[in-house]
Amino acid sequence: xxxxxxxxxxxxxxxxxxxxxxxxxxxxxxxxxxxxxxxxxxxxxxxxxxxxxxxxxxxxxxxxxxxxxxxxxxxxxxxxxxxxxxxxxxxxxxxxxxxxxxxxxxxxxxxxxxxxxxxxxxxxxxxxxxxxxxxxxxxxxxxxxxxxxxxxxxxxxxxxxxxxxxxxxxxxxxxxxxxxxx
Amino acid sequence: xxxxxxxxxxxxxxxxxxxxxxxxxxxxxxxxxxxxxxxxxxxxxxxxxxxxxxxxxxxxxxxxxxxxxxxxxxxxxxxxxxxxxxxxxxxxxxxxxxxxxxxxxxxxxxxxxxxxxxxxxxxxxxxxxxxxxxxxxxxxxxxxxxxxxxxxxxxxxxxxxxxxxxxxxxxxxxxxxxxxxx
DNA sequence: TAAAAATGTCTCATGTGTGTGACATTTGTC
DNA sequence: GACAAATGTCACACACATGAGACATTTTTA
Numbered sequence: 001x002x003x004x005x006x007x008x009x010x011x012x013x014x015x016x017x018x019x020x021x022x023x024x025x026x027x028x029x030x031x032x033x034x035x036x037x038x039x040x041x042x043x044x045x046x047x048x049x050x051x052x053x054x055x056x057x058x059x060x061x062x063x064x065x066x067x068x069x070x071x072x073x074x075x076x077x078x079x080x081x082x083x084x085x086x087x088x089x090x091x092x093x094x095x096x097x098x099x100x101x102x103x104x105x106x107x108x109x110x111x112x113x114x115x116x117x118x119x120x121x122x123x124x125x126x127x128x129x130x131x132x133x134x135x136x137x138x139x140x141x142x143x144x145x146x147x148x149x150x151x152x153x154x155x156x157x158x159x160x161x162x163x164x165x166x167x168x169x170x171x172x173x174x175x176x177x178x179x180x181x182x
Numbered sequence: 183x184x185x186x187x188x189x190x191x192x193x194x195x196x197x198x199x200x201x202x203x204x205x206x207x208x209x210x211x212x213x214x215x216x217x218x219x220x221x222x223x224x225x226x227x228x229x230x231x232x233x234x235x236x237x238x239x240x241x242x243x244x245x246x247x248x249x250x251x252x253x254x255x256x257x258x259x260x261x262x263x264x265x266x267x268x269x270x271x272x273x274x275x276x277x278x279x280x281x282x283x284x285x286x287x288x289x290x291x292x293x294x295x296x297x298x299x300x301x302x303x304x305x306x307x308x309x310x311x312x313x314x315x316x317x318x319x320x321x322x323x324x325x326x327x328x329x330x331x332x333x334x335x336x337x338x339x340x341x342x343x344x345x346x347x348x349x350x351x352x353x354x355x356x357x358x359x360x361x362x363x364x
Numbered sequence: 365t366a367a368a369a370a371t372g373t374c375t376c377a378t379g380t381g382t383g384t385g386a387c388a389t390t391t392g393t394c
Numbered sequence: 395g396a397c398a399a400a401t402g403t404c405a406c407a408c409a410c411a412t413g414a415g416a417c418a419t420t421t422t423t424a
Contacts, residue, residue, distance in 0.1 A: 002400080019201045021381055032402050037383065134355075140343035141352050144334050152330040161322035170323050173316075178356035184370085203411055214372050219413065 003039045003049070005029050011050050015092040022046075054086075054093045061086055062116040072126050073181070077172055079120065083150040084168060091154050120146075127181075134180025142179050149175040185221045187211050189235050192228055204228075236268075243268055244298040254308050255363070259354055261302065265332040266350060269339075302328070309363075316362025324361050331357040 009029035013020050022043065026033040040046040065078035083090055124142050128135040133142075153171045156162040162170070176182065191211035195202050204225065208215040222228040247260035306324050310317040315324075335353045338344040344352070358364065 022383095023381080033382090034384090034403080035401055038401080042383070043381095137352060137355070138344055138348065140341075141338060141348070141356075144338050144341075144344070145356055148330050148334040148337070151333075152326050155330070156323060156326050159322075159326075162320055162326070166320065166323070170319060173319070173362075174323075174327055174360035177362065178360040180355075180359065204413095205411080215412090216373080216414090217371055220371080224413070225411095 002031065002035070004053075006031065006036055006039055006046070007049050007053050010046055011054065011089055011092050014047070014050065015089075050092070054089045057089055058083075058086055058093060059116045062119065066119050066123075072123050072130070073132060073176075076123055076127070077176070079123075080146065080149065080172055080175055081168060083146070084153050084171060086150075087154060087157075090150055132181060137179060145175065145178050149178075184213065184217070185231070186235075188213065188218055188221055188228070189231050193232050193236065196229070196232065240265075240268055241298045244301065248301050248305075254305055254312070255314060255358075258305055258309070259358070261305075262328065262331065262354060262357055263350060265328075266335050266353060268332075269336060309361075314363060319361060327357065327360050331360075 006029045010025045013025045013028050023033055026036040061082040065082040066075055068078045069075050124139050127133045149171055153167055188211045192207045195207045195210050205215050208218040243264040247264040248257055250260045251257050306321050309315045331353055335349055
């Protein structure tokens with residue numbers, strides 16, 4: 001559908017430059033700017049749509065990873081890979097969260113986010129209880145390590161300085177050790 | 183000096199929003215927008231000045247940390263702390279590097295940056311040679327871990343979710359382990 | 365104190381992103 | 395083919411950031 005095509009390209013473009021003019025987004029999506037406005041009332045509406053879209057992608061990937069095993073370590077590993085696979089979309093999600101979402105009320109569309117987040121947050125204390133990872137690190141800190149490891153991976157992929165084949169291996173190696181695993 | 187005052191405030195403001203209007207920057211610095219233009223020809227000139235300023239700060243901090251010890255592990259630890267202390271300025275540097283610096287030729291003012299970078303890059307192979315850190319990780323990857331650990335730390339500080347007292351400790355613990363140290 | 369420099373205030377022209385209206389054109393559907 | 399929906403094209407008004415000119419005011423300096 002056209003709306004989806006616009007959203008996909010908007011995410012790609014806005015991820016590079018959050019303030020890119022709508023011309024660029026429309027052009028990238030192969031539609032007229034006027035058409036873009038027919039699908040999305042204004043810039044804010046488009047960004048909201050992008051946000052919702054990303055939420056869905058992210059949420060599904062996390063849920064699938066979470067249910068791929070009962071071993072919390074494997075769950076965590078799979079969730080990291082899922083995050084990496086979300087790639088560009090995830091990076092944009094982060095941008096939004098820091099600079100755009102502040103202005104919005106913690107509204108409806110955060111529900112899915114919260115759910116995935118809660119799954120994640122139940123995992124870490126469990127790992128700490130089992131003494132598999134460090135219990136001197138706070139959960140909030142570990143959450144940030146997780147998110148930023150994904151960012152690091154995406155950056156590494158984009159920069160071309162790190163061999164793509166190595167990246168996931170590196171990411172899990174570095175992340176798991178950074179939280180005290182093994 | 184007025185120029186420096188404007189630069190400092192510009193860094194602070196642009197770090198929050200890279201596209202903030204000059205009004206805001208001038209206002210934050212307590213000067214008129216017209217005055218800002220008398221010190222800096224245009225927006226690009228101001229940003230260049232910010233860049234140069236940050237380079238200086240960053241370079242000095244890195245150099246001091248590097249020379250604080252002859253033990254490469256201690257050097258690395260001190261450089262991480264130095265990066266964290268650069269704080270806000272460093273975060274802006276990162277923003278610039280990805281989205282703004284692309285448009286510039288790898289020009290003159292990168293010299294200082296390169297020098298500090300080279301110090302850093304000599305450190306990592308040395309640590310690998312001494313088998314203190316993992317030699318399966320590439321230097322480029324470790325560089326990214328380093329940079330992103332600083333970002334993570336700054337985020338953590340800003341979010342308020344992690345106790346400020348713990349942060350440096352957490353950062354070194356997580357970073358050192360993520361590169362295979364210990 | 366007097367001259368010079370820096371800054372503030374007001375104004376203006378310019379460029380650009382934005383959102384919308386009117387109408388032609390294309391595409392899809394029956 | 396005929397109709398309807400979606401899209402393209404052109405045009406317009408609006409808001410806003412920008413950079414600069416003219417001149418008053420303040421601050422520095424000799």
